[in-house]
Amino acid sequence: MIAKLTSSERQTAVVIVLLVAIAGIAMAAAGRNAPLGVHGLVVILFAGALLYSLLSAFYAPEPTEEREESYYDDPIKVGIVLAMAWALFGMFMGVWIAAQLAWPNLVFDAAWSTFGRLRPTHTTGVIFGFGGNALIATSFHVVQRTSRARLAGQISPWFVLFGFNLFCVLAVSGYLIGITQSKEYAEPEWYADLWLVVVWVTYFLLYIRTLARRKEPHIYVANWYFMAFILVVAILHIVNNLALPISWGSAKSYTIWPGVQDAMVQWWYGHNAVAFFLTAGFLGMLYYYLPVRAGRPIFSYRLSILSFWGITFFYMWAGSHHLHYTALPQWVQTLGMTFSVMLLVPSWASAGNALLTLNGAWHKVRDDATLRFMMAAAVFYGISTFEGSFLAIRPVNALSHYTDWTVGHVHAGALGWVALISFGSIYTLVPSLWKRERMYSPALIEWHFWLAIAGTLVYVFAMWNSGILQGLMWRTYTEEGSLAYSFLDTLVAMYPYYIARTLGGFLFFAGTAIGCYNIWMTIRLVPATVVSEADLPATRAAPAGE
Amino acid sequence: MDLDYDTLVAFSKSWGLFYLMGFFLCVVVYAFWPSNRKHFTRAKTSILDQDDKPWR
Amino acid sequence: MPELFHRKLERSAIGFVLAIIAAASVGGIVEIAPLFTIDETVEEAPDMRVYTPLELAGRNIYVREGCYACHSQMIRTLRDEVERYGPYSLAVESKYDRPMLWGSKRTGPDLARIGGKYSDAWHVAHLINPRDVVPESNMPAYGFLGRTALRTDELADHLRVQKTLGVPYTDEMVENAARDAYGQAAPDSDFAAGVTERYGDATEMSAFDGVATQLTEMDALVAYLQVLGRLTEAAYQNTVAPQEAPDPND
Numbered sequence: 001m002i003a004k005l006t007s008s009e010r011q012t013a014v015v016i017v018l019l020v021a022i023a024g025i026a027m028a029a030a031g032r033n034a035p036l037g038v039h040g041l042v043v044i045l046f047a048g049a050l051l052y053s054l055l056s057a058f059y060a061p062e063p064t065e066e067r068e069e070s071y072y073d074d075p076i077k078v079g080i081v082l083a084m085a086w087a088l089f090g091m092f093m094g095v096w097i098a099a100q101l102a103w104p105n106l107v108f109d110a111a112w113s114t115f116g117r118l119r120p121t122h123t124t125g126v127i128f129g130f131g132g133n134a135l136i137a138t139s140f141h142v143v144q145r146t147s148r149a150r151l152a153g154q155i156s157p158w159f160v161l162f163g164f165n166l167f168c169v170l171a172v173s174g175y176l177i178g179i180t181q182s183k184e185y186a187e188p189e190w191y192a193d194l195w196l197v198v199v200w201v202t203y204f205l206l207y208i209r210t211l212a213r214r215k216e217p218h219i220y221v222a223n224w225y226f227m228a229f230i231l232v233v234a235i236l237h238i239v240n241n242l243a244l245p246i247s248w249g250s251a252k253s254y255t256i257w258p259g260v261q262d263a264m265v266q267w268w269y270g271h272n273a274v275a276f277f278l279t280a281g282f283l284g285m286l287y288y289y290l291p292v293r294a295g296r297p298i299f300s301y302r303l304s305i306l307s308f309w310g311i312t313f314f315y316m317w318a319g320s321h322h323l324h325y326t327a328l329p330q331w332v333q334t335l336g337m338t339f340s341v342m343l344l345v346p347s348w349a350s351a352g353n354a355l356l357t358l359n360g361a362w363h364k365v366r367d368d369a370t371l372r373f374m375m376a377a378a379v380f381y382g383i384s385t386f387e388g389s390f391l392a393i394r395p396v397n398a399l400s401h402y403t404d405w406t407v408g409h410v411h412a413g414a415l416g417w418v419a420l421i422s423f424g425s426i427y428t429l430v431p432s433l434w435k436r437e438r439m440y441s442p443a444l445i446e447w448h449f450w451l452a453i454a455g456t457l458v459y460v461f462a463m464w465n466s467g468i469l470q471g472l473m474w475r476t477y478t479e480e481g482s483l484a485y486s487f488l489d490t491l492v493a494m495y496p497y498y499i500a501r502t503l504g505g506f507l508f509f510a511g512t513a514i515g516c517y518n519i520w521m522t523i524r525l526v527p528a529t530v531v532s533e534a535d536l537p538a539t540r541a542a543p544a545g546e
Numbered sequence: 547m548d549l550d551y552d553t554l555v556a557f558s559k560s561w562g563l564f565y566l567m568g569f570f571l572c573v574v575v576y577a578f579w580p581s582n583r584k585h586f587t588r589a590k591t592s593i594l595d596q597d598d599k600p601w602r
Numbered sequence: 603m604p605e606l607f608h609r610k611l612e613r614s615a616i617g618f619v620l621a622i623i624a625a626a627s628v629g630g631i632v633e634i635a636p637l638f639t640i641d642e643t644v645e646e647a648p649d650m651r652v653y654t655p656l657e658l659a660g661r662n663i664y665v666r667e668g669c670y671a672c673h674s675q676m677i678r679t680l681r682d683e684v685e686r687y688g689p690y691s692l693a694v695e696s697k698y699d700r701p702m703l704w705g706s707k708r709t710g711p712d713l714a715r716i717g718g719k720y721s722d723a724w725h726v727a728h729l730i731n732p733r734d735v736v737p738e739s740n741m742p743a744y745g746f747l748g749r750t751a752l753r754t755d756e757l758a759d760h761l762r763v764q765k766t767l768g769v770p771y772t773d774e775m776v777e778n779a780a781r782d783a784y785g786q787a788a789p790d791s792d793f794a795a796g797v798t799e800r801y802g803d804a805t806e807m808s809a810f811d812g813v814a815t816q817l818t819e820m821d822a823l824v825a826y827l828q829v830l831g832r833l834t835e836a837a838y839q840n841t842v843a844p845q846e847a848p849d850p851n852d
Contacts, residue, residue: 071600101709104733104740114742116668146593148601175668182665183701211615215601218585219618220593231619232626239630244767246759252662254763259696261634263704268630276626288593297590302577305586309573312625313566317632325678325845326704327693331555335632402674402708432598475682483685487711492738562632569625 001158002054004063004074009154014054016159020166021047027191030249035179039191039251042173046166067154071144073433075157079137080426080433082165083130084516087419090125091509097122098505102498112176120175120187126414127185127277129168134422135281136161136203139226141429142288143207146223147214156206163199167192179251183266185273186240190253193241200234221304225284228312232276240269260327267322275315278413282421283311286354286381289425290374294364299356303349310346314339321392324401333394340392344385351382369445373424376453380416384409399471404497408463415456415508423448423515430519437529440521448511448518455508459501466497647694650834652769653826654801655757655779656786660826662760663747663819664703672741674705675714675830684844688715689837698769698833710741715831722810725824748811748820754780775800787821788814804832 002010021044028040097118100106107113144151151157171188174180180187188196207230211219243253257265291298298304320328320336355378358365365375387409391400400406427445431438439445473493476484576582653661664670677683679690691714696702720728724735729747732739757779765771775782778796785793789807791814798805810824831837 068602069599071598100742101740104742107742109743109745111667111746114667114744116671116742119668119671144600148597150600178666180666180668181701182668182670182703184670184706187668208615208619216589216592218589219615220589222593224618224622227619228622228626231622235623235627235630244763246756246763250756250759252756252760254700254760254767256767257700258768259699259702260693262700262702263696264634266702268634272630291590292593295594297594301586301590305577306573309569309625312622313569313628316626316628316630322706323704325680326676327691327696398678398680401678402706402712406707474686475680477682483682487686488736488738491710491740495740498740562628565628 001074001078002057003060004067004072005154006062010054010058013155013158014051014058016155017047017050017054021051031251032249034250035174035177036191036249036251038177039170039174039179042170043166046169050162068150070150072140072151072154072157075151075161076137076140076429077433079133079140079161080429080519082161083133083137083422083426084512084519086125086129086133086168087512088509088516090122090127090130091505091512093118093122093125095502095505095509098498098502102495102502111178117175117178117180120180121172123185124168124171124175124187126419127273128171129165131278131282131418131422132164132168133161134426135226135229135277135285136164138285138289138422138425138429139207139229139281141433142220142222142226142284143210146216146220146288147211148216149210149213151206152209152213153206156202160199160203160206163195163202167196167199170195174251181241181243181253181255183240183255183262183269185270186237186266189251190241190243190245191251193237193243197234197238200230200237204230204234220288221298221301221308222284222288224305224308225280225287228308229276229281229284232272232280232312236269236272236276240265263323263326264320264328264332268316268319271319271322272315274413275311275318278418279315280311282418283308283350285421285425286350286374286378289421289428290354290371290378291357293368293371293374293424293428294358294361296357296361299353299359303353307346307349307353310349311343314343314346318343318392321397324394324397337392337394341389344389347385347389348382351378351385354378354381369442369449370424370427370439372449373420373427373452376449377417377421377424380412380420380456384413384417387412399475400467403467403471404463404494405467405471408460408467411463412456412460415452415459419508419512420452420456423452426515426519430522431526434523435528436522436526438522438526440518440526444514444518448515451507451511451514455504455506455511458504458507460504462497462500462504466494466501469493469497647692647834647836650694650697650836651802651804652698652771652775653829653833654786654797654805655754655761655775655783656822656825657829658760658764658826659752659754659757659783659819660822660824661703663823664826665701667744669713670703670705672705672707672709673711673713674708675712676704677712677714679844681844681846683712687712688831690844692837694836695831695834698764700764700767710739713827713830717828717830717832722808722824722828723812725827726811726820729820729823744820744823747823748818750819752783752817752819752822754783754817757783772800783822784817786825787811787817790814 002013005013024040024043024047026040027043028037031037031040096106097115100115111117140151140157167188170192174188174192179189181189207227211223243255245253255262287298287304317339318336320332321340324333355375358375365371390396391405391409427439470490470493473485473490478484677687677690684690726748728735729744731743731745732741758776761771761776761779765776778800781793782797782800785791785797786805786807787810788794789809794807797807806825806828811818811820
């Protein structure tokens with residue numbers, strides 16, 4: 001891991017890890033038996049593990065080759081392994097809590113295993129653990145290749161990667177012991193949030209400094225999406241998490257936003273986390289790995305620029321569609337609805353651009369499951385953005401809100417778009433990063449693909465049915481003009497769908513497990529490619545403008 | 547600060563819209579500016595190079 | 603020349619960053635900024651009282667357990683919701699709520715006006731095992747709340763921070779936070795009088811979990827559930843009629 005660091009850089013790394021450990025000790029001392037103290041211990045253990053791996057290789061020979069001659073791929077490799085590990089964890093939790101809704105006794109008689117505490121471990125595990133690590137790893141890869149420059153730092157990529165994972169570990173372990181702000185998708189408490197700000201600023205500086213070193217005159221559009229992801233997530237995270245802790249020795253804090261303002265800030269955050277975490281960053285993947293895998297340039301570069309600015313601009317306005325018919329002022333609701341509908345234009349432009357890129361390469365889509373992952377992702381992106389705009393329309397939202405339809409919509413996006421594009425990118429990336437001639441088993445990629453598709457479809461159809469059914473039952477009146485169904489009647493009607501959804505989730509999880517096995521075996525068993533002369537830069541033309 | 551709610555709402559509803567249209571215009575001009583065409587063509591094909599080393 | 607070239611590249615990257623910020627920040631500012639002056643348009647609720655320390659502690663348990671994942675606290679302005687749950691929620695009703703718990707999903711029913719609809723004993727039995735009371739329920743059992751003593755030593759800190767943030771707690775309320783928490787759940791004790799004095803006669807005084815001698819997390823959570831929707835009467839006065847649910851066939 002640190003073989004590429006010089007001895008002075010190794011010392012710096014040790015100092016940083018020691019500082020983190022000291023922060024952990026301070027937290028443990030201040031928090032004592034309270035949850036904050038437990039988190040101090042978690043930080044100490046995390047830093048200790050890093051320190052161990054640093055010190056055990058501390059006196060290994062220093063790198064001899066000129067480092068600027070090669071791309072910095074080690075952090076990317078670790079990032080991909082971590083992403084897959086988080087995917088396994090997060091999706092397992094998802095299957096478990098889905099099963100809890102159908103069979104509520106699937107719990108231990110302890111606080112940590114209740115639905116309310118496990119649910120954020122699922123959302124954080126898949127969104128931040130799996131999605132975040134996949135984004136960090138692929139953004140490091142894409143920015144280097146498209147800039148034709150090495151990452152502008154030796155330690156900072158590791159700091160970003162492990163720092164982010166420390167945040168995820170704090171988040172997930174915190175929910176289990178009862179540390180949460182109960183702000184959806186922003187549950188971690190103030191100290192974890194502060195830590196993420198430090199990590200994120202480092203990430204931003206690393207990224208922009210690498211871009212500044214680029215040898216290509218034009219910044220490739222994939223980097224635009226990654227850049228928007230990094231920047232806007234920073235803004236969202238800071239504004240939404242402004243809070244006052246009750247004391248320095250307590251994990252508990254109160255947000256500075258009260259009531260209706262908190263609702264608006266929260267859904268401005270929540271919706272744009274979908275936009276800039278779960279859409280922009282993954283579009284960055286799409287615009288790089290899909291053309292590379294298909295061996296064809298993107299259909300229209302101009303269209304990708306127009307849709308980039310469309311998405312960056314419109315999404316910010318759309319958050320209030322989560323609050324239709326609530327105590328939020330009506331003009332804000334209307335504005336949110338309008339922009340949500342307008343969002344369909346840039347969203348479909350992106351999806352169409354991706355699919356048109358494949359025109360002329362459909363035989364590859366048929367034969368290559370990796371490319372098919374990305375094709376299916378673009379299709380699901382198109383479907384779920386259409387559904388999103390549709391659900392943002394007030395009368396539709398009156399029916400869908402508070403029901404499983406929302407859950408189905410989110411999973412059409414999360415499983416069908418985010419996870420599929422990530423798997424496609426990772427399957428493209430793994431052989432080239434580890435210098436293997438191919439993946440261990442193409443057949444297992446096929447299995448993964450079909451399990452993922454089947455799982456997504458079962459899940460989404462179950463949730464469409466249950467959501468619309470429950471929404472309609474809630475508003476059904478009898479002949480006499482009274483409500484026809486009690487809430488309980490509508491819950492009882494949900495059970496078959498909750499079972500179906502558990503099955504769908506399990507299929508998807510099984511596909512992920514197969515993917516992990518395949519990646520692991522590729523790293524371990526597949527022979528390395530022979531480096532031939534042909535791999536050296538073939539088009540070393542001087543960049544324009546020089 | 548004598549900004550009241552209605553002023554702010556009116557400001558949002560008018561200038562927000564102008565801003566949107568101005569922004570859109572700039573982006574379209576950038577995307578279709580003739581001299582940018584060669585950058586775009588180069589950018590979209592250059593990622594397909596089989597090249598795995600940084601340029602010096 | 604290469605030097606100059608490099609600087610130009612760097613400039614374009616930074617210009618690009620600024621453009622992203624310009625594009626992305628406007629939507630948020632335009633929508634959120636007016637909400638800071640929303641006090642001018644929000645309904646008046648002079649009768650609104652603050653959460654007692656025990657209710658606040660219960661609210662924090664609700665937060666800790668992530669109850670919002672399945673229960674909303676926001677009745678929309680639709681006729682069927684008003685008939686099912688009660689008058690629709692007003693902005694003023696959550697003005698002391700940090701965080702707001704409007705929620706986004708109703709796996710279970712809305713709780714915005716659950717206060718007073720069921721007895722304390724019902725809530726306790728339901729929390730210990732929901733299926734004892736509602737056989738078809740899929741809610742988790744929260745028996746551990748009744749076995750866990752409520753932490754009261756930090757309650758004054760909680761109130762102090764809330765006061766800093768603008769919730770009208772008095773210094774006296776902050777000072778007596780822990781005592782008032784005991785008093786509310788032990789109506790016959792010496793501490794009880796102070797609670798009604800500071801928080802009003804309408805405050806529900808009860809041995810919520812049936813045991814007045816020990817203060818548990820169950821006491822706090824039930825106290826909170828029983829006050830939901832009852833901090834003010836504003837929602838029952840002078841509000842416009844709810845809307846018909848839009849007809850999908852229109």
